Amino acid sequence: MNIPGHIYFELISLLASITLFFRKGIPLYLRLFAPYLLITLIVEIGAWRMDKEGKDASLLLFHFTVLEFVFYFYVFYNIIRTAAARKVIFSLLFIYPILSLINIYFIQVKAFPSTTYSLGCLLTVGICIYYFYELFHLPSSVNLLREPAFWLCTGLMFYYICSFPLFGLYSLLYSTSNIIMKNISTILMVMNALLYTLFTVAFLCGTRVRKLHYK
Template identity: 30%
Template sequence: MLLNLYLAVLTGCLLYALWHRRALNGSFKWLFALICITWIVEAIGYWGLVTGRNSNIVFHIFQPTEYALLASFFASYFATTRITQLAHVSIISFAIFCLIDALFIEKINAINSLSFSVEAILLILWSAYYFYDLYKQDEVLHIRQLPEFWVCTGILFFQTGAFFLMGLLNYLARTSPDVVTKLYNINHLLNILLYSLYTIGFVCKVGQKESLL
């Protein structure tokens, strides 16, 4: 039930983004690309769940892709040389880590909980830096004028919660398989929150674009 609700929210987010894709410029072009790729990956994952086939390799590939797009989102938003360089270094470093994890640590057919946890830490830091930068600004803006606010709020809540959940998956899959199902349900709830906030961010971005016309 929660999985279907999550997929429905993700699909709604994708459809809205597709309909208003011309307004999603700047940093939001990276988020738009992420939503499109996420929908495809989740569709493959759902197919694997229904057919009983192991689709973990897809998520091993998706993890560095997701991080690269979100790091590019932050780099595009801040648009400074230092932040851009930091984003590029972190993207390459994380991709190398994911490759090592898939080949030698958790293996390609296992749940990539370790790389997920490392990504969560990186994205929590990016989101925290956004809020720190927002706090330093003298101008007071309504949150409807800050589409990035909703995106970073979603990332912060999701990644903080998922860090603890996904970090335990491989261990619990071996020791307490029944608990894994409950953890996935919590993860679905976090995903519902994440993509709902992404959608609000898209709505704010579209409204921001239309107000300039």
């Protein structure tokens, strides 16, 4: 069985996250990565098996992208310190899934929900940039090697900056030649591998989490 290569990176990341799940004193958002990555792995393998059997896994993946962004917004809510920004992110936890489901069932029916996916990409990248702005304006220096949120945001920002043009133009790219689609799949695999590698680094850093105080 030719299992997609990035799934192995997901598995390694899952195993690393499990080490935090049972540790005391670890923030809840970090501990929740274990069940989230388990769901991710199940969905990825399930979609891959469905594709091998000639079944359409689109609806499964469309719904998972909604869960994906909502989870990341929850993570951002816990690592951003400014009260006003946290309120905006908190509202996204409810507004984004509603908009996404409306788009999936009533607007881009039976098509990749590129509109709300692109919106999720832009919001994620924007929040990551804001996190870095906050981080580098702290009154005291931070050891980034011990800062899980830094590695999480680095991975997410890189991934969604790169995936935005690929998935945002999915409808156009899908109709291109098989060679181009194969190259795009390879690019996505590399992007996923890097994302989950940085997640793993974050979880290893999480063994000594520095507590941050909200303003």
